[in-house]
Amino acid sequence: MAALDRVKVLVLGDSGVGKSSLVHLLCHNQVLGNPSWTVGCSVDVRIHDYKEGTPEEKTYYIELWDVGGSVGSATSVKSTRAVFYNSLNGIILVHDLTNKKSSQNLYRWSLEALNRDVAPTGVLVTNGDYDREQFADNQIPLLVIGTKLDQIPETKRNEVLTRTAFLAEDFNAEEINLVSILVTSVFLLYGSDSDFLL
Amino acid sequence: MSFLIDSSIMVTSQVLFFGFGWLFFMRKLFKDYEVRQYVVQVIFSVTFAFSCTMFELIIFEILGVLNSSSRYFHWKLNLCVILLILVFMVPFYIGYFVVSNIRLLHRQKLLFACVLWLTFMYFFWKLGDPFPILSPKHGILSIEQLISRVGVIGVTLMALLSGFGAVNCPYTYMSYFLRNVTDADILALERRLLQTMDMIISKKKRIAVAHRTMFQRGEVHNKPTGFWGMIKSVTTSVAGSENLSLIQQEVDALEELSRQLFLETADLHATKERIEYSKTFQGKYFNFLGYFFSIYCVWKIFMATINIVFDRVGKTDPVTRGIEITVNYLGIQFDVKFWSQHISFILVGIIIVTSIRGLLITLTKFFYAISSSKSSNVIVLLLAQIMVSM
Numbered sequence: 001m002a003a004l005d006r007v008k009v010l011v012l013g014d015s016g017v018g019k020s021s022l023v024h025l026l027c028h029n030q031v032l033g034n035p036s037w038t039v040g041c042s043v044d045v046r047i048h049d050y051k052e053g054t055p056e057e058k059t060y061y062i063e064l065w066d067v068g069g070s071v072g073s074a075t076s077v078k079s080t081r082a083v084f085y086n087s088l089n090g091i092i093l094v095h096d097l098t099n100k101k102s103s104q105n106l107y108r109w110s111l112e113a114l115n116r117d118v119a120p121t122g123v124l125v126t127n128g129d130y131d132r133e134q135f136a137d138n139q140i141p142l143l144v145i146g147t148k149l150d151q152i153p154e155t156k157r158n159e160v161l162t163r164t165a166f167l168a169e170d171f172n173a174e175e176i177n178l179v180s181i182l183v184t185s186v187f188l189l190y191g192s193d194s195d196f197l198l
Numbered sequence: 199m200s201f202l203i204d205s206s207i208m209v210t211s212q213v214l215f216f217g218f219g220w221l222f223f224m225r226k227l228f229k230d231y232e233v234r235q236y237v238v239q240v241i242f243s244v245t246f247a248f249s250c251t252m253f254e255l256i257i258f259e260i261l262g263v264l265n266s267s268s269r270y271f272h273w274k275l276n277l278c279v280i281l282l283i284l285v286f287m288v289p290f291y292i293g294y295f296v297v298s299n300i301r302l303l304h305r306q307k308l309l310f311a312c313v314l315w316l317t318f319m320y321f322f323w324k325l326g327d328p329f330p331i332l333s334p335k336h337g338i339l340s341i342e343q344l345i346s347r348v349g350v351i352g353v354t355l356m357a358l359l360s361g362f363g364a365v366n367c368p369y370t371y372m373s374y375f376l377r378n379v380t381d382a383d384i385l386a387l388e389r390r391l392l393q394t395m396d397m398i399i400s401k402k403k404r405i406a407v408a409h410r411t412m413f414q415r416g417e418v419h420n421k422p423t424g425f426w427g428m429i430k431s432v433t434t435s436v437a438g439s440e441n442l443s444l445i446q447q448e449v450d451a452l453e454e455l456s457r458q459l460f461l462e463t464a465d466l467h468a469t470k471e472r473i474e475y476s477k478t479f480q481g482k483y484f485n486f487l488g489y490f491f492s493i494y495c496v497w498k499i500f501m502a503t504i505n506i507v508f509d510r511v512g513k514t515d516p517v518t519r520g521i522e523i524t525v526n527y528l529g530i531q532f533d534v535k536f537w538s539q540h541i542s543f544i545l546v547g548i549i550i551v552t553s554i555r556g557l558l559i560t561l562t563k564f565f566y567a568i569s570s571s572k573s574s575n576v577i578v579l580l581l582a583q584i585m586v587s588m
Contacts (some may be wrong), residue, residue, distance in 0.1 A: 027406075040460030042453065043395060045402040047410055061403055076467035080460060083388045084395075 005058070008087060011066045012109040013094035014102040018147040022094060023064045038068030041084050064092075070105075078112065085113050090141045097146040103163070106144070114140065204268040211254060212247050219246030241283070241291065245583075248280045277345070284348060288583045289318045322347060379469045387466060391459040398452045401445050408442055 011019045020042065024032040027044040046062045067084055069077055091113055095103040149157070220243040255273055293314030475481045 039457045041395065041456070043399050043402065045399060045406050047406050061406075063399055074468065076471055077464050079467050080388075080464040083392060083463070 006061045006063060007089045008063050008065060009090040009092060010085065010088055010113055011064055011092045011094060012106075012113060014096070014099075014105050014109075015068070015070050017094045017096040017099075017102050019066045019068075019094050022092075022145065022147070023066045026064060038066060041065055041067045041081075081112075088113070088140055090143070092143045092145060094145045094147060096148055098148050100163075103146075110142070200265045201268045201271075204265055205272070208251065208272050212251050215247035215250040216243050218250075219243035222246070237291065238295075241287065245280075245283060245288070248276060248283070251276055252280070281345070281348070284583065285319075285322070290315045292580060292583070293318070379466050379473065381470075384463065384466050384470065387459065387463045391456060391463060394452055394456045394459060398449055398456060401449045401452070405442060405445055405449070 011023055013019050015037070020038050021032045023042070023044045024030065027046045042065075044064050044066070046064065048060050048062050050056075050058045050060055065084055067081055069081060091110065093106045093109060095106050220239065223239050223242050251272075255269065255276065258269060290311060294308075294311040297310045297314065476485060
């Protein structure tokens with residue numbers, strides 16, 4: 001079992017956007033019946049066959065670390081959360097399509113997760129705002145997922161989707177828009193196969 | 199003519215307060231949420247504006263600014279509007295939003311909102327029964343009835359909040375209560391947390407692998423049925439289900455442990471920050487205030503108990519007594535009455551300002567602690583209700 005390689009992926013986003021439901025769906029192919037608040041971090045594991053069917057097929061463990069909390073938490077909570085950000089292989093940023101603020105907060109989430117890997121220098125160069133140049137050479141792949149698409153009335157969907165397209169572009173990330181996780185798993189499995197592993 | 203001037207002054211100040219309430223709502227309360235129903239924001243700001251206007255009118259009354267008759271008129275107007283909002287609109291909207299959160303009752307939202315509102319009115323009325331409010335001079339639906347009930351609720355809430363603040367304030371300020379936390383403690387705890395997470399991961403990997411092999415072998419998930427099936431299951435090792443449920447239980451226990459460890463670590467970080475804060479100048483100042491407040495609160499509680507037990511009514515307030523004592527002790531020529539009134543007035547002003555500030559801060563903290571994207575509207579309306587009652 002330990003012979004399989006492991007890949008650590010962080011799932012980040014504001015409270016209530018659907019991270020726990022997403023992780024549960026990815027790992028158990030089942031919908032999470034009673035989602036409750038995630039305290040701390042909850043991990044789930046999925047076995048994945050990379051490049052299935054080809055001679056280079058390799059099986060990996062994907063560990064999905066679902067970190068709870070909000071981006072505006074007290075510094076004490078942030079420093080506690082920072083313990084989970086070691087040796088990342090990938091980040092999934094989740095935002096709620098019905099709540100504009102959650103997509104704006106994604107910038108701060110990515111800063112929080114990525115700054116951890118930078119060796120702390122004595123001088124603070126940025127003021128915390130998002131700077132695309134800063135992450136131009138970032139090697140860690142990002143995936144942006146928007147949830148609760150079906151809760152937006154039909155008429156507003158287009159403008160919401162264009163807005164999120166800009167968001168994904170800012171991160172240089174791939175983008176997936178999901179319906180509320182109550183509905184279907186087929187859409188989602190497609191997403192996880194269009195893979196961002198090395 | 200002077201009436202017009204006074205009215206324009208009042209209206210300008212009201213608009214100012216309205217803007218302030220709006221800003222507070224946007225910047226602080228709803229920092230992480232998108233405002234979807236502007237009704238909530240409007241109601242909150244209006245309530246805030248009118249409450250502040252009431253304070254303003256009190257201050258004008260003491261100072262003697264503006265014409266007396268226009269003050270009276272504005273006072274009545276203010277009172278009517280506030281009561282209207284407090285008793286009719288806010289509960290109705292609270293009921294409406296609560297109902298719209300529950301999926302089942304989606305169709306007859308209005309109906310259920312009205313039902314909730316009627317229940318609220320009933321309890322509101324019942325509230326006044328134990329108190330001697332009803333007098334034959336005033337009718338049932340008069341203003342005095344409503345005000346007295348609102349007053350009851352407001353005083354109770356105020357007492358609760360002040361009591362809570364009185365105990366919480368010294369606790370947060372004083373450094374006496376801080377444990378000593380070193381970096382080594384934090385590191386050790388973090389290491390334990392990561393170890394627990396690793397254990398959880400390895401167990402989940404075993405479960406996942408087991409699921410996978412069972413799936414590939416073509417599914418032996420159902421329990422063996424029948425007599426022969428049961429006997430077979432004793433001999434052949436179905437390493438599957440039993441082992442899995444055991445591992446699953448272990449995983450659940452470990453997850454609970456990880457949550458506890460996370461909370462403890464966060465707590466340690468917070469304590470460490472408080473220790474650093476208390477070493478700064480501001481921290482020392484607050485520490486001193488904390489001692490002062492705790493002594494004051496203990497004295498107050500003591501006096502209140504004695505007053506209740508011995509059924510004594512306090513004649514003079516502490517400020518006047520304090521000044522009297524100082525005067526008699528120091529023998530300074532002091533016009534007690536004149537100064538005491540002004541000092542009390544200043545103290546009242548300070549109390550009002552700090553209570554508004556303290557109220558807003560407490561509201562914000564409370565709001566962050568319990569809100570989610572669904573209930574945010576309801577909570578803001580509840581806050582508006584509390585604000586007016588006080």
